[in-house]
Amino acid sequence: MNCNEEFIIKAIGKLTIEFNFDWEQQRKVRDCLNYSMYNYEVHTLEKSLIKGDMHEKIFLYIKVKKLAGYSDSTLNHYNYTLGKLATFLNKPVSTVTTNDLRMFLILNSEGKKPSTINSIIFYIKAFFAWLESEDLIPRNPARKLEVNKVPKRLRKALTVEELEKLRIACKDNRERALVEFLFATGCRVSEVVDCNIEDLNLNDNSLRVIGKGDKERVVCFGDKTKVYLNKYLEERNKDNDPALFVSQKFPYNRLSRRGIELIIHKIAERAGFNKSVYPHLLRHTMATLGLQNGANLVTIQHLLGHTDPATTQIYAENSLENIKHEYKQHMNC
The missing domain is CATH 1.10.443.10 (Intergrase catalytic core)
Structure with missing residues (x-):
């Protein structure tokens, strides 16, 4: 993904959060941005001096939950999801905002079932709730994240x-x-x-x-x-x-x-x-x-x-x- 594409995706994500765009409105905005940016090239600011600490906090969190008796399978799910979040944000956990998390969810939810998205939200909420309880962050940015309504389905047993x-x-x-x-x-x-x-x-x-x-x-x-x-x-x-x-x-x-x-x-x-x-x-x-x-x-x-x-x-x-x-x-x- 080049910088132009990354900018368009993030812009659409921000506008969707602010104005609650549906898929058709998102498509129109994407087309307008692509047209407007023709013959322009976007470059990212140098962020090499920014040091994120999420990976080390995730490592500590996984170790604590392992001691609490969480299964290897559950810990792997936590590690994978939170690792993707840390790479996406690349910033100190104390500076993460609710909109940062919403942006991550928007960019990582396409094509996924509501139940799968809810699992991602659950892992994020649990991690930041733990950070807050351990006084590692001043406030919990994940508290406002809302899970999707998942329709109940009958459990189809064999006859x-x-x-x-x-x-x-x-x-x-x-x-x-x-x-x-x-x-x-x-x-x-x-x-x-x-x-x-x-x-x-x-x-x-x-x-x-x-x-x-x-x-x-x-x-x-x-x-x-x-x-x-x-x-x-x-x-x-x-x-x-x-x-x-x-x-x-x-x-x-x-x-x-x-x-x-x-x-x-x-x-x-x-x-x-x-x-x-x-x-x-x-x-x-x-x-x-x-x-x-x-x-x-x-x-x-x-x-x-x-x-x-x-x-x-x-x-x-x-x-x-x-x-x-x-x-x-x-x-x-």
Whole structure:
């Protein structure tokens, strides 16, 4: 991007903030600026003497949150987003303004979903709130940032028939054990990645899981899952890896998040699904089918590892089959 283009983008961003331009108005302003600047060349002022301290503050923030038990995945998201912000601003954190942050969001929001933009805003707000609480800045410029309204969507769980199709499409015991394990335990894919064989208690069909925030909980699985886990583990004679699920090729390393996602995707393709099927969908399915079959909401909350009951309540509110069942039972007069 040359200086002319950078100037036009920043000018449009500033005008959009001041006058609330829509996309068509932004396009007209862009055309006018391009025409007016023909045969002119913009040059930036020398800023080599300006020293920003955001990168070192971000480094400290990440270390503090790591000590607080944040997962590596969460910390990576923080580091990536805040790193882009630091590079964009290149100024001391104490001088950052609300408009600086809005400009960054405008230039980094094009083509992104509202939920993705909200995540970026969340990371920025959390970082500057921490800076303020630590007395590292005089005021919090992110306080006025507003998140986008995201329309609520039903969590689309698999039906019993679809779940059975997925099971039938498994080509070996490893795949079947993985599908059964994801559904039966309702574990997050990151929790399955970290799971070791020694975490299993095959005597009472339970599993010790370390979830978000380094919190430990116990989840359960049925005899069907136990059968396929045993079959899979009996075939594991080529490795000594402690991981519960490993790759099929040498050096038989622990399956990664992406590896598990690819396996589920391939099984779904074989099963003939015309919609996206992913590991977290099996977690949704466990919760939804459990509630439909009469499981207690508090029990589902514990099994899923939700700290806030409101998160689990979404499954009860959005289960269409549950609504239909309750209506037939109590309101169909």
